[in-house]
Amino acid sequence: MSARLQLRDLRVAYDRNLAVTIDHLAVEPGTLAAVIGANGAGKSTLINAIANWSRAAPRLSGEILIDGEAVGGKSADHLARRGVVLVPEGRGVFMGLTVEENLRAGLFAARAGGRAYSLADIYTLFPRLRERRSNLGGSLSGGERQMLAIGRALRMAPRLLLLDEPSIGLAPRLVSLLLETIRALADGGLTVFLVEQNVRAAIAVADSLYLLERGRVVASGDVAAMKDDPRIIEAYLGARN
Amino acid sequence: MNIAQQLVNGIIIGHAYALVAIGWTLLLGAARLVNFGHGQIYMVSAFVAWWIMSMTGAPYVLAVVVAIAAGAVIGAIMQRLFLRLTLSQDLVNLMIATLGFGQILEGAAGLTFGPKPETLTSPLQAVTFDFGPVWFTAQDALAVGATILVFLGLHVVLNRTRFGAAVRMVAEDPPLVALYGIPISRVYISIFAFEGAAVALAATLIAPRTPILTSMGFEQVVMTFVVVVLGGIGSVGGSYVAGLLLGLFTAIFSALISPAYTTAAVFALLIAFMVLRPGKLAAGGNFAR
Ligand SMILES: Nc1ncnc2c1ncn2[C@@H]1O[C@H](COP(=O)(O)OP(=O)(O)OP(=O)(O)O)[C@@H](O)[C@H]1O
Ligand SMILES: [Mg+2]
Numbered sequence: 307m308s309a310r311l312q313l314r315d316l317r318v319a320y321d322r323n324l325a326v327t328i329d330h331l332a333v334e335p336g337t338l339a340a341v342i343g344a345n346g347a348g349k350s351t352l353i354n355a356i357a358n359w360s361r362a363a364p365r366l367s368g369e370i371l372i373d374g375e376a377v378g379g380k381s382a383d384h385l386a387r388r389g390v391v392l393v394p395e396g397r398g399v400f401m402g403l404t405v406e407e408n409l410r411a412g413l414f415a416a417r418a419g420g421r422a423y424s425l426a427d428i429y430t431l432f433p434r435l436r437e438r439r440s441n442l443g444g445s446l447s448g449g450e451r452q453m454l455a456i457g458r459a460l461r462m463a464p465r466l467l468l469l470d471e472p473s474i475g476l477a478p479r480l481v482s483l484l485l486e487t488i489r490a491l492a493d494g495g496l497t498v499f500l501v502e503q504n505v506r507a508a509i510a511v512a513d514s515l516y517l518l519e520r521g522r523v524v525a526s527g528d529v530a531a532m533k534d535d536p537r538i539i540e541a542y543l544g545a546r547n
Numbered sequence: 548m549n550i551a552q553q554l555v556n557g558i559i560i561g562h563a564y565a566l567v568a569i570g571w572t573l574l575l576g577a578a579r580l581v582n583f584g585h586g587q588i589y590m591v592s593a594f595v596a597w598w599i600m601s602m603t604g605a606p607y608v609l610a611v612v613v614a615i616a617a618g619a620v621i622g623a624i625m626q627r628l629f630l631r632l633t634l635s636q637d638l639v640n641l642m643i644a645t646l647g648f649g650q651i652l653e654g655a656a657g658l659t660f661g662p663k664p665e666t667l668t669s670p671l672q673a674v675t676f677d678f679g680p681v682w683f684t685a686q687d688a689l690a691v692g693a694t695i696l697v698f699l700g701l702h703v704v705l706n707r708t709r710f711g712a713a714v715r716m717v718a719e720d721p722p723l724v725a726l727y728g729i730p731i732s733r734v735y736i737s738i739f740a741f742e743g744a745a746v747a748l749a750a751t752l753i754a755p756r757t758p759i760l761t762s763m764g765f766e767q768v769v770m771t772f773v774v775v776v777l778g779g780i781g782s783v784g785g786s787y788v789a790g791l792l793l794g795l796f797t798a799i800f801s802a803l804i805s806p807a808y809t810t811a812a813v814f815a816l817l818i819a820f821m822v823l824r825p826g827k828l829a830a831g832g833n834f835a836r
Contacts, residue, residue, distance in 0.1 A: 359722070394726065403715060411716060482784050
């Protein structure tokens with residue numbers, strides 16, 4: 307069986323600045339892969355490129371394969387309907403829509419490929435959202451907003467869930483709660499690709515780890531092996547202060 | 548002067564202004580776009596209706612339907628033509644391009660329909676209601692009723708349906724819309740088509756009041772501009788109120804002073820409003836209310 311996600315010779319550039327260079331990367335179905343790296347390492351550029359989405363307009367080259375199918379050049383909305391679902395950095399939900407409107411707004415195809423979570427499923431996963439179902443996205447706390455962003459993504463039957471720094475700006479207790487939920491989703495068969503600056507949190511939940519520096523993967527492997535890698539320890543200590 | 552009759556006239560003209568402006572309001576509020584060819588779509592739709600009726604002898608109702616379809620098609624064509632400017636929210640170039648498109652429509656209409664004033668005849672023009680000192684036609688009543696229905700309908704669609712949610716999403720954060728799996732150009736095309744259809748409906752309901760000319764588009768876009776700005780740029784409810792107040796102002800001003808200076812007076816009002824309340828003009832995220 308082919309990998310859920312494969313990148314080959316991926317290059318992403320802003321004007322003349324090459325921000326991401328990945329020669330090869332593969333994520334197996336039902337696993338949770340995490341990319342860690344410092345500010346400006348290229349994490350967002352990489353994860354956005356997989357969804358062919360960006361607020362800027364970087365240039366992409368190379369191959370992106372989803373379940374063996376080359377999807378380079380497919381629009382972001384097409385990919386989203388086909389189950390490549392991105393929760394972007396920062397504001398990932400609509401402030402002017404209520405929680406429930408955000409959860410109902412997504413459009414996905416019957417052949418998106420993953421399990422489509424019902425509204426009830428999402429409310430079971432994040433009970434807080436049920437309480438706030440008629441509140442506007444703009445009135446939510448950072449944590450609630452992140453839950454909503456993930457809930458919205460799950461509604462779209464993701465084959466591949468792409469998460470850009472889900473832990474950012476959240477209290478430590480909420481970070482573990484959120485990441486444990488994501489881990490449980492992966493245990494249930496969902497394929498997750500997430501990028502994180504919070505190395506400790508990523509190590510706690512991921513199956514495989516990629517350390518990104520200046521747009522390149524400088525170390526990668528199973529979490530069990532990677533956690534003792536001196537470069538990770540260095541990055542981890544670096545991230546702490 | 549007959550004050551009561553002027554008030555009735557004002558209410559009718561006001562609803563006409565509001566109905567002509569509703570498409571622009573949505574275009575600006577939801578898509579942050581402008582269309583200075585708006586008035587020429589009004590003109591072309593009126594002529595399409597007139598042409599259908601005089602060429603084929605079709606009834607007024609059928610002419611209205613065809614004109615609305617023509618308006619929607621023109622709107623959709625404009626969206627396709629200016630897609631790149633639309634997606635990049637390039638307002639200055641879009642203003643010039645749509646202004647130019649309007650001029651082309653006007654030229655084409657002049658060639659096709661000639662320079663003479665024509666009359667679009669609605670059977671409802673002949674039906675009048677007299678209530679002591681005031682009177683109005685069934686056509687006037689239809690225009691007012693249709694305006695109210697279109698505004699209420701738009702309000703419900705925007706706030707209660709998934710399509711309306713998509714329009715509000717486009718208003719708030721266009722790039723993010725794609726991540727919800729929604730093709731944004733489809734939403735834009737619907738908004739443009741609605742704009743064209745709504746102004747065409749307005750044209751067929753209002754144009755029977757006066758002779759129609761291929762040069763009448765400019766005046767329509769000017770009044771629409773004023774209604775949209777006074778209503779709080781892109782606010783749906785605001786446009787309705789602004790249209791109504793502007794209609795009352797125009798009617799009373801024409802009766803008390805002179806119809807010749809109405810446009811000047813309307814602009815004086817607009818400038819005063821802009822100077823006095825500069826911060827309050829944009830509806831922002833609340834345009835759907
Ligand atoms: N819109 C843009 N235009 C030009 N260069 C950009 C743009 N966005 C990012 N870059 C550059 O690309 C590189 C990678 O940025 P990116 O946002 O992917 O990093 P990141 O790892 O996500 O950082 P952070 O942890 O701060 O979110 C940086 O050098 C950045 O300066
Ligand atoms: Mg980032």
